[in-house]
Amino acid sequence: MSFSWAKPYEPKSAAMRWLDERLPLPRLVHGAVGGGYPVPRNLNYWWNYGILAGLFLVIQIVTGIVLAMHYYSSADGAFNSVEHIMRNVNAGWLLRYAHMNGASFFFIVTYIHMFRGLFYGSYKAPRELVWMLGLVIYLLMMATAFMGYVLPWGQMGYWGAQVITGFFSAFPLVGEPVRVWLLGGYAPDQAALTRFFSLHYLLPFVIAAVVMLHIWALHIPGSGNPTGVDVKDEKDTLPFHPFYTAKDGFGAGVFLILFALMLYFAPNALSHPDNYIPANPLATPAHIVPEWYFWPFYAILRAFTIDFILPAKLWGVLAMFASILLLFFLPWLDKSPVRSGHYRPLFKRFFWILMIDILALGWAGGSPATPTVVAVSQIASAYYFAHFLIILPLISRFERPLPLPNSITESVLHGEQREAAPIGTGRKAGSTAA
């Protein structure tokens, strides 16, 4: 698809030739994730996370389908059916904990994947659509995760649904009718639970479809790389298979170990104890918090505390939606022609400030709203918007980037020479050989 030197598919057996002539599926796989996709040779470990996100999507779909065989989406039975899975279904506890922690890991790897994109300028031309499709996946993930959290019909999920659907009522006139229409009632109940289950089952497949578009759009220009320099010739690339399948295999192993440690030894560490209390519309939890992956957005929502022209609640909801939607405009906000943060001294500093800022937002979103927490979330939210909407456009205008390497191969050559020496001889042997 991408480069002229990409090796076309050659069937290795008569059976594959037979298949390839009738349905070129092996050819498609070969070109997408096989030897026919040339990838820059200098990718570092931050480029593992796309595949890892795909891995966790598969884990979620597989565990989810089996869980759906045992779960009942009824307001009376949902909570007990989850406990039935935990106690009586063979390996049900494993499926349920894998699905619960799999959601967290899906977000962990997706966030790292997104931050990698932010640092290395993966959103820049010609990959704007790759970035935007990624954001669509992220929005779908958020919707899916939110609805999934409601399904066990525990206190926190129930009240989370109450709060999140309540966002819509912040909009004047249409807000309240829209909220009632979405929930199928005035408060979350059977109608809401059933439709959340239906959509929670549907959306992962929509995500899978958008993932295909994401990969398709990526394969037109090919993968970016840590230098941000374009691929110039064949020397700069390696076929995806076996080089990156091998590297991704190792990365997947490392993440599966972390996942297993979490799932087997601390399965409830990332969720809230209140979700083990059956939903009770009459008892509001002491403080309602969403799952950890929504904390930064929750902090932005709660940061608006005064009615300035618009009601504070509407400001909060608008800001929360804006905080994600602004990322769609990133390719046009950051006009610096240099992609990689390594060659952008000023950008790099602000990038790390943004990382600290997002951690601060996360902390503030997960804590009860004391005056200190609210003040932190206000400063951090203000910086978040300033970073993307004001600072980033200005940086790209005034920054003087460092000189870029001439090619990918040149940027890696020094290390290659040393590493290519036979084991035990080190650099000295290499230099005498040369």
Next chain:
Amino acid sequence: MVRVLAFFVGLGFAGVLLISLIAGLSQTIRSPTKPTAEEEFHKHPKHLRLASDGPLGKFDRQQLQRGFQVYKEVCAACHGLSLVAFRDLHALGYQEAEVKAIANQWAIEVPSVNPETGEPATRKAIPSDRFPNPYANEIAARAANNNALPPDLSLITKAREGGAAYTYSLLTGYQRQPARLVKEFPAARTPQGLHYNPYFANLNIAMPPPLTSAGQVTYGPGNPAPSVAQMSRDVSAFLVWAAEPKLENRHRSGIAVVIFLLFGTMLAYLAYQQIWAEAKRKVRPIGPLDPGNQAKSKRAKAKQGVAG
């Protein structure tokens, strides 16, 4: 155009946030929020060590049986255990006959229907029944408990921050209300019918101290003396089991899976290194003695020979 628009949108959000911040700060300075009695006097759970803790943790079955005995003789009067069935007690080390006897002699009978008249009736429990609820419904429970609802205990150690340490602290945490609290927060004086307990979220709990004296439950021979602390520990251990009966399976398979994955990942790492070593040699040959290079130079020589 996008950037100009973005600049103003950014200025708008950041501006409103800064106004909110200043308004909030001046509010805090003018009338600083006073700490509440809960913030001052609420305590974090005490430290509790159980055999089921940690990645290799297993249940201490003797302790679970003692804990079950405490549940049966003390807690079960008000608290249900609706997600656990009598047959699950096999996991505590009880035999078939013992489980049958426990179900049959359970103080509360299971709701059923009179087979002759169709009238609501009750019958003796059998092992496949879940533990029957002590009250017919929430209204009955509240009516019997000064309008407080005793929570079901099936998931209590997972549904409270601190888990078993919390239930242990709560059971051993009843005390006289500190004089300083009453002095500083007269409104927070423990109301009639409630009991002061600093481990409970709002300090005053409706449940009267359930375990009050050593020997309240008589343990069989070979067991530790039933002090209040010991009974609280035992029943907490039992509730950990009730909330997560598959904990041992989880720990056991976890160890196996992690060992398997460590081995697999090591192989994956070696495969990765092996494959990439070749790629690196292609960029920069090792030297003139590399077989690939020898072949190349041989070809080059042959070519020169033809040309010359």
